[in-house]
Amino acid sequence: MNRRLVFALFALVTLACAVPVSAAEGDAAAGKQKSTACAACHGPTGNASNGEWPNLAGQHEDYLYQQLKAYKSGERQNAIMAGQVANLSDQDMADLAAYFAGQTMEIGAANEEVLELGRNIYRAGDSTKGLPACTACHGPAGWGNAPADYPRIGGQNAPYIVLQLQAYASGERPGGPGAMMNDIAAKLTEEEMRAVASYASGLYSKE
C-alpha cells in the first residue's frame, strides 16, 4: 500500500471515530404527541410553571436527548425524572427532544440588585480563583454551543440554575467532559450562584 493511501485510510478511521454514533433521528410531530405527560411540569410548550423546573423550549436538541439518556442510565440522578424516562424508548427520547427544541423559550428578567455581580461573573469570571467566564462556553447571550452539547442557559429559570450549580458543586450531577461544570460550580459562593443565575435568566438570544 502506498503511503498516501495508508494516510487516507487512517484519516477516514479517525474521522469515523470522532463522529458520535448517530442517535435516533427525532420526529418533532411524534414528540408532541408523546409530550402530554411532560406538560404537567414543563408546560405544553416546554416553559415550566415552577422556577425550580427547567424550561425545555428552545434548548438544544442533542443536549435534551443526552440528558434524557443520562436520567435513564442513572448517570444523572433525579427521582422525578427517573420515573418519567423509565418507559421511554430511544426513539421516544429523540422525538421529545426534537419537539421541545423547536419551541420558544420564555425569557425571565434579571434581578436588578444582583445584576452587577452576576454580569461580572458571567462575562469575566474571577481570575483570582481560577473561575472562567461563563461566556467562554455558554456565549454572550447564553445560547451555549449545540454541537459541543453546551446547553443554552440564557432565559433559563434562575431557581433551577441555582439548584444545578449546587448539584454540580457537590458532585451530585456529573458535569460533562472532564467534569468541567463540577470544577466551575465548586468555585462559586452561594451568593455568586444566585447572582449569575439571575443574570443568565434575563439573557435574550436572537439566534
Ligand code: HEC
Ligand atoms: C413531575 C414533574 C415532571 C414531569 C412530569 C417531567 N419532568 Fe422533566 N424535569 C423535572 C424536574 C424537577 C427536572 C430537574 C431535575 C434535576 O434536577 O435533574 C427535570 C429535568 C428535565 C430535563 C433536563 C433539562 C436540562 O436543562 O438539563 C429534561 C430534558 C426533561 N426534564 C424532560 C422531560 C420530558 C421529556 C418529560 C416527559 C416525558 C418530563 N421531563 C416530565 C420535572 C418533571
Ligand code: HEC
Ligand atoms: C468550559 C466550558 C464551560 C464553562 C466555562 C461554563 N460552562 Fe456551564 N456547562 C458546560 C457544559 C459542557 C455543560 C453540560 C454538562 C452536563 O452534561 O451536565 C454545562 C451546563 C451548565 C448548566 C446546566 C444547564 C441545564 O440546563 O441543566 C448550568 C446552569 C451552567 N452550565 C452554568 C454555568 C455558569 C453559571 C458558568 C460560569 C460561572 C458556566 N456554566 C461556565 C460548559 C461550561
